[in-house]
């Protein structure tokens with residue numbers, strides 16, 4: 573619900589009523605995400621509401637389409653899963669359009685974590701929210717590899733076990749088993765996983781972390797995987813970092829292993845918050861980082877939260893500052 577605080581920085585937002593009539597809304601539609609059956613319904617609703625639809629034809633198209641339409645559209649809406657949302661925000665970032673365009677989501681993926689985090693539950697509901705929802709400025713996380721151009725993420729940046737496992741999950745496995753494909757691959761990889769020697773140094777000072785990790789999660793809009801309850805605060809300007817240490821003593825074989833990880837054995841779990849951190853991984857080969865499920869390889873990188881950078885239409889159940 574809308575925060576009543578007087579110091580809410582989002583003063584120009586239409587928090588209570590209808591958004592002003594948009595001149596031009598473009599929906600970037602991934603027709604193959606999720607079960608691949610949302611396309612016809614999305615096209616019909618878009619026509620009804622007077623929105624344009626641009627359909628992706630290959631992996632990565634969402635970036636190019638969003639970059640191209642950013643200059644002319646008032647609102648750019650990602651329809652797909654978290655990967656599609658990530659690509660559309662990447663395109664808007666590349667076009668330097670975050671300040672000019674309002675972003676929206678229509679859930680058409682498998683996990684739909686971000687849509688859930690901003691209170692958008694179904695395709696039908698998403699269109700109603702686009703018409704009548706509130707607009708909030710949400711934080712955007714970025715990763716810069718070796719000082720290069722920042723690459724955005726909205727939910728999380730993960731390295732270690734689950735990033736490697738999802739990198740190893742084939743499209744065929746995802747299509748057949750959905751999210752179970754990740755779990756299966758995670759279990760298979762657990763037994764063989766050596767951990768990652770990683771150092772996290774907050775640029776703003778304060779405690780960092782250095783050691784051998786099984787998993788590191790920088791959460792912008794998402795808490796720890798498997799965690800119940802509301803997601804991380806998406807307007808606080810911070811990333812919530814969770815590190816699971818790799819412990820040789822951990823029984824990593826069999827179904828108990830995942831449970832043990834997600835049960836958050838306090839001895840192997842560290843948490844910190846940072847707005848901007850330098851991260852280095854001491855490995856021969858670059859490590860894999862999953863940005864909302866989209867993979868990036870890196871050894872030296874900075875991870876940063878850009879406070880309230882993305883104007884986003886949110887649903888009625890969106891929680892501004894979760895507990």
Ligand SMILES: Nc1ncnc2c1ncn2[C@@H]1O[C@H](COP(=O)(O)OP(=O)(O)OP(=O)(O)O)[C@@H](O)[C@H]1O
Pocket residue numbers: 602603604605606607628629630631632633634652653654655656657659680681682683684685865866
């Ligand atoms: N037309 C297309 N053909 C093939 N792949 C595409 C096409 N359009 C987009 N993609 C790719 O599909 C991938 C998966 O999309 P996405 O992550 O949105 O869906 P999902 O995996 O079903 O859902 P979620 O991430 O929420 O679990 C993305 O990497 C995207 O680049």
